[in-house]
Amino acid sequence: MLLSRCTAGVALALVMLPAWAQTQTSCPTVLQGVARCYRGADANDANYWIAIPERWNHALVIHAHGGPRMSHATNDNNVEDLERFAVTVKQGYAWAGSAYRRPGYGVLMAAEDTDNLRKLFIQRFGEPARVILHGQSWGGNVAAKAIELYQTAPDGRRNYDGVILTSGMLAGGTLNYLHRADLRAVYQYYCKNHPRRDEPQYPLWMGLPGDSTMTSKDLEARTNECLGLNLSETERSPAQKRKLANILAVIAVPERSLQSHLNWATFTFRDLVKLVGGNPFDNRHVVYRGSDDDAALNRDVQRFDADPAAVARLAQESDLSGKIDVPVISMHAIDDPTALVEYETEYRARVTAAGRQGQLLQTFTREHEHSKLADAEYAGVFDSLMKWIDTGKRPDVTDVASACASEASHFSGGCHFEAGYRPMPLFSRVAPRSAQRTDIK
Known part of the structure; x- marks a missing residue:
């Protein structure tokens, strides 16, 4: 009762x-x-x-x-x-x-x-x-x-x-966002278009610079360009297939939600980092595993160190x-x-x-x-x-x-x-x- x-x-x-x-x-x-x-x-x-x-x-x-x-x-x-x-x-x-x-x-x-x-x-x-x-x-x-x-x-x-x-x-x-910080780094290693080489560079933990005008449709276009997420498997190029397979092997999210996770690691990160006043993510000593060349990935992937004050504020x-x-x-x-x-x-x-x-x-x-x-x-x-x-x-x-x-x-x-x-x-x-x-x- x-x-x-x-x-x-x-x-x-x-x-x-x-x-x-x-x-x-x-x-x-x-x-x-x-x-x-x-x-x-x-x-x-x-x-x-x-x-x-x-x-x-x-x-x-x-x-x-x-x-x-x-x-x-x-x-x-x-x-x-x-x-x-x-x-x-x-x-x-x-x-x-x-x-x-x-x-x-x-x-x-x-x-x-x-x-x-x-x-x-x-x-x-x-x-x-x-x-x-x-x-x-x-x-x-x-x-x-x-x-x-x-x-x-x-x-x-x-x-x-x-x-x-x-x-x-x-x-x-x-802890909720560590794999998304990893995704930004691993995606950039393979795709090199977020940001592109001819665009202003920034540390990936930022998500985006504060003045960026990128939209979710813009990001989706870049992801499709690199990975062919909008294509069937048979329509993807060998390079797209290889890059996608490597990213999914290293970052444990399914293909069907990969774009969403990348969106969060872009637009949500920009807002979160602004709120806590610095970088709360660390991948300095992370060893990424599962790709077809882990040695090259771990050698060349972008690394970043967390700001302890930002970590404390996020906590x-x-x-x-x-x-x-x-x-x-x-x-x-x-x-x-x-x-x-x-x-x-x-x-x-x-x-x-x-x-x-x-x-x-x-x-x-x-x-x-x-x-x-x-x-x-x-x-x-x-x-x-x-x-x-x-x-x-x-x-x-x-x-x-x-x-x-x-x-x-x-x-x-x-x-x-x-x-x-x-x-x-x-x-x-x-x-x-x-x-x-x-x-x-």
């Missing part, structure tokens, strides 16, 4: 709804007839969407979206995540998602905007019986940081009752302590092409080091996607977290799979949980740095 943290909250919500109707808007098609939707901007000009189902279970999901997006999200285009995770609203949860106050990298900023939306919801609609924090992709880093910063109110009460992290970038900023910005005091369930596709499943190993290590391992359940699915897994699986994870909160009994993966099976008649996609799976250490997939641990299991 769902117990209210504030019995007056539901009545307050009903009283305040008419006053809030002036900002009511049409729900996306997938939720029409299911919920009432609202949109607006908070005091920091962070746009947001809120959806409250007609049959509300009086639990609220505060959503942290992925990215980071490099362009400002208006309330005309800030509806993508509500549509993607409409399953939670159909289950009966109210849903609130912030677009954050500005585009670009900023975990602390996004975490604050996410928690501000929780406060705004309560101010406008009353206190829910339960509040669940959900982070997706980079938003997983945001939500994992937010629960460490905002899980407890000044009066000692919990702001959040539980957390769900899906496809999360959970190794923290100092403060986005690394995680693992100090969680509420139940947390993560779900990650084993073959996630974007957020390495091995990030989960790093997160588990930090939670364990903080002595909070009993508060974490990690689940893995036999899927090959990042942005959206099966609706029935999300429903099963939410059901399992709510039961954990209400009973105090930590579920196991088979319990989550059983909850998914119960929801599969209502929601699409089936259930693909792999109960026995445990990801390898991050540095079994990413080239180790001399100071990094390789023994986390």
